[in-house]
Amino acid sequence: MNPLTRNMWRDIRKSKGRFIAIILIILLGVLIFVGVKAAGPSLNDSLNKTVADKNLSDIQVMSTTGFDKKDLKLARKVPGAQVESTKFKYAIGGKSKVAVALYGYDKSAKQNQLIMRSGRLPKNKNEIVLDKNAKSEYGYKLGQQFKFGSDADLKQKSYKIVGFADSPQYIDNQSRGSTNIGDGQVQLFAYIPKQQMNLSTATVLNLHFNSLKDKNTFSKSYKDTVAKKMKLLKKQFKNRADQRSKNLSADGLKTLKQQQTLVDQMKQVDPSAAARQQARLVAAKAKLMHQTKTTYTWQTRDDLAGFSAYGESSDRIAAIANVFPVFFFLIAALITFTTITRMVEEARSEIGTFKALGYTKWEIAKNYYYYAISAGMIGAILGAIIGNETLPRIVLALYKQYLPLDWVVTLQWQTILIAIVFSLIATLGAAIIVIRKELVEGPAALMLPKAPKSAKKILLERIKPLWNHLSFNSKVSYRNLFRFKSRMFMTIIGIAGGTALILTGFGIQNSIAASGNQQYSDIFDYQAIVKMNDQADYSKVDKILQKNDQYQSNTAINSTTAKLTANKDQVNDVNIYTPKSISEFKKYVHLGTNLKKNDVVLSKKTAQLLNVKAGDKISVKRTGGKKVSFKVKAITRNYIGHFLYLSPKAYQKHFNEELSANTLLLHLQKQTKSQRKSLANKLLNSGEVMGTSYTKDVLNTVSKMSSSLKPIVLIFILLSGILSFVVLYNLTNINVSERIRELSTIKVLGFYNNEVTMYIVRENIILTIVGIIVGYGVGNLLTAYILNQAATEQVIFPLTINWTGYVTATCLMIVFTAIVMLVTHKKLQHIDMIGALKSNE
Known part of the structure; x- marks a missing residue:
């Protein structure tokens, strides 16, 4: 060597x-x-x-009247399509009478295969495979019976549980979709042999393309x-x-x-019986005309x-x-x-x-x-x-x-x-x-x-009353700070960077949680939305609400969705809210502007996507309606979804129709999950309501999103803390090694160990304080930038960093500085003064 x-x-x-x-x-x-x-x-x-x-299917089509062989033949004309049909319906089942997405199991099916978690697939006609959530959330076990209501229209009501599974169609275990039965929310999916479903044809068409698999x-x-x-x-x-x-x-x-021919013949024998039968035929004809109207629902994976x-x-x-x-x-x-x-x-x-x-x-x-x-x-x-x-x-x-x-x-x-x-x-x-x-x-x-660098007067020296009151050691520390500017800036950058990273970790989590909390407290001040049927009897709904212990009040609005376009940009599924009473609406939705005065108000994210501001025009096209032009009078803050608010006057003027309410916004006291479900069931069973949705469910989803980031944020904070400590320790070591002759000199001159340590540490304390303050600003800027990058088309995140983030970042930096002080103190006690002073003489 x-x-x-x-x-x-x-x-x-x-x-x-x-x-x-x-x-x-x-x-x-x-x-x-x-x-x-x-x-x-x-x-x-x-x-x-x-x-x-x-x-997993790439495309799904649902039909209100089912699919026959001709439909399958038409679907197979799409190049590369593998086509399968499935019997499917929603049914009420289980001890808790929950809405179940029920599928007919076909062992020859290749698409949407179940992921078995325990048990096996159905083999016999009386067997059922349940959603894994049925085991974890409802306590069902293998071998138990799962019962459906008579409305399910199945060959039998009770089935033996032989397996629990996950499905690629339900990739999120917290969400199973919505329906028009029960409380409006699907809680479980289940599979029984397809022969057990009293459906003459399949109701879902699945298309899969091998060319898209990779x-x-x-x-x-x-x-x-x-x-x-x-x-x-x-x-x-x-x-x-x-x-x-x-x-x-x-x-x-x-x-x-x-x-009808039989009824006509009966008229001559028994006119009263014929009249009753005639009435049944008229009702049957009306029902037939309603049921045989075929409509399709087109879905891709994004709709799951x-x-x-x-x-x-x-x-x-x-x-x-x-x-x-x-x-x-x-x-x-x-x-x-x-x-x-x-x-x-x-x-x-x-x-x-x-x-x-x-x-x-x-x-x-x-x-x-x-x-x-x-x-x-x-x-x-x-x-x-x-x-x-x-x-x-x-x-x-x-x-x-x-x-x-x-x-x-x-x-x-x-x-x-x-x-x-x-x-x-x-x-x-x-x-x-x-x-x-x-x-x-x-x-x-x-x-x-x-x-050595020549000493220069620093700014502080020019402020004579302050400078004259400083001790000798303090004066030396301040002079050294500004004398070695590169060292000063590197230490500040290191501490500011660590503080900013820790603060950003907290900020990401706090801001994601804040999007839901601010949307459903500062902006939306209601606890439930009740979507009414056409020609609904509001008095029936009001009676149900008045009997509910948690109910406080409601306001009626017209709610619809539309497609908005402006500047060649487009936003789909925008919610249009038009209140019957603006003064009452203010108690439920806080726009931060006067809707009566500014009769067309657009939510902020929607305005950004359309690249419009107050005073600009937008085109609005409701489902099945014609395109109408509006002038945006004001922009309002909003964090989740897209909204356009209209005054009754603006609604009637632009849509040229009378305003009719179809939605209720409810003020409710705090409810349990079972109380929410009970109220939704009662409203749905009244026949006047299409469905009820609760803001609590949306908040739970946002909370889940925030909670899922907690451990990731903790990892960020931990690693940022370690980096900050190593940086501070390293820079202090460099500082000491660079100034070893200087430190040895003051030690020879009679400075005590504590005084020698403070000679270095005093500078560290000042730089740590400055670094922490700078880190606050950098942390906010960094968090804001990340949140802007993380925003989706539907959700934006308000910059929110709770006080715990600032306290944690500050305390960690103080602790790190204190540890480095102790290590430096021990090191300085063992300086070889003679060796250091003899070097390079």
Whole structure:
């Protein structure tokens, strides 16, 4: 081993702390960068594998009158389509009488295969497979009976439970969709043998395309291809609804005509009995004409319960990954760059000695390059492996309680390569820059210490009354701070970066939770929405409400949905709210503006998507209606969904029709889940109500979204804290090593150990306070940027950081500073004063 290499190993042994610190800083930076970057793809890959393995349908079509062989033949004309039909209906079942999505099980079906969690699939006619939630939330066990109500219209009412399963159609365990029976919310899905369902035809058509199996289900490419397939399918079924309605109607009328002939003959024998039968035939004819109207519901995967929300959640993590870890990594790289720079500068005399001995510039430089490469590569490789293999799995484990997923975690080579390149720039790059600068000087100059920076008057000295009252030690500390500006700025950047990262972790979680809380407290001040049937008797509904102990009051509005366009932009599914009474409406929805004066008010996110402001015009097209032009008078804040608020006057003027209420907004006292369900059931059973939705359910969904991020945020905070500590410790070590002669001098002059420590620590305290304050500002800016990136078309997040975030970030920084103080104090007690003062004389 040549002297240069031996010297390098000696340097590593002598300064193990610094070498390990460089490795740790790089490791943490790469870990969070690669780990968080890998989390989004892992979520998408896991879902893609799950839906691909179980052949989730790409398109589903539902029909009110079912599908026959001709319908299947038409669907198969779509290129590449694999077509299956399924018997499906909603039914009330179980001990709790919940709404169940009931499917007819067909063992030959290839699509939408169940993911068995326990038990087996049905083999006999009296067997049923239940949703896994039936076991976890309702306490059902294998071998028990599950009963349906008579309205379910099945071959038998009771079925033996033989298995519990997950389904790729219900990817979110917290959501099973909505229906028009029970309380309006589907609680479970179930499968019984298809022969047990009294349906003459299948009611759902499933289409799957093998060519799409390997595509990311959330990618633009997949969605565009599905949209094209859907267009072709709709083209095949263009006139099919009317044709099928006529055929079914003709068959029904033929049967009724035969019955009418019998009634006509009966009139001569028993006129009263004939009259009763005639009345039944008229009713049967009316019912037939209603039932045989064929309508189709077209669905893609995005329409499945919880599916698009999962995609948005994955996008949200990807948005965080584009900002948070990058900032984290930049802080790590900056501190590493500084550490390597200082290390090389400290070795000036050694470089000068080797240069005087005749070693070439390359021979001298390469050992420092090896040192930098070793530290950078060890940190980068360890960080990449740990980050890629742990953080995505932690995220998947968190989602597993909500989603039935097969885990897929692959190495993100592109991200790892980027991390390694930046790690080497921070380590090797610093070494190259500084060594080239040092090697320009001659051996004699290098072997002498650098001339100290000349002292200059600082701003504080010019404020005489304040400066004169400072102690000698304080004056020295302030002069040193401004004398070594690069050290000051690096320490402030390190502490501010750590504070900002911790604050951002809290801010992400707080802001996501705040979107729901502010929407349903500051803006929407109602607890339930009751959607009424056409021609509903409001007095019946009012009687039910008055008997409810939690009911307080209601207001009637007209609620509809529309498509809005402006500046060639478009927003679908915008809710239009028009109150019957503006003065009453104010108690339920707080717009922050006078609706009577500003009679067309648009929600903020909708306005942003349409690129409009107050005074601009928008086009509004209700479902089945014509396009109408409105002038937006005001923009109102809103966090979830899209809303357009109209005054009664504006509604009548633009739509040219009388305003009729179809929705009630309810003020309710605090309710339990069973109380909410009971009220919704009573309202639905009245026959006047289409369904009831509660704001509490929306808040629960937002709360779940926020809770799922808690452990991820804790990981961010933990790693940010470790990075902050390592940075502070490292910079303090550099500070001490740079000023070892200065510290030895004041110790020789008679300063006590505590005074010597405070000589350094006093500067750290000032820089820590400044760093924390700067970190508050940077943390807010960073959080705001991430939230802007994480916002979806439907949801935006208000910047919210609770006081606990500020307190935690501040306390952690104070604790880290205190620990570094103690370590520095111990180190300064053992300074070799004579050795330090003799060096480079």
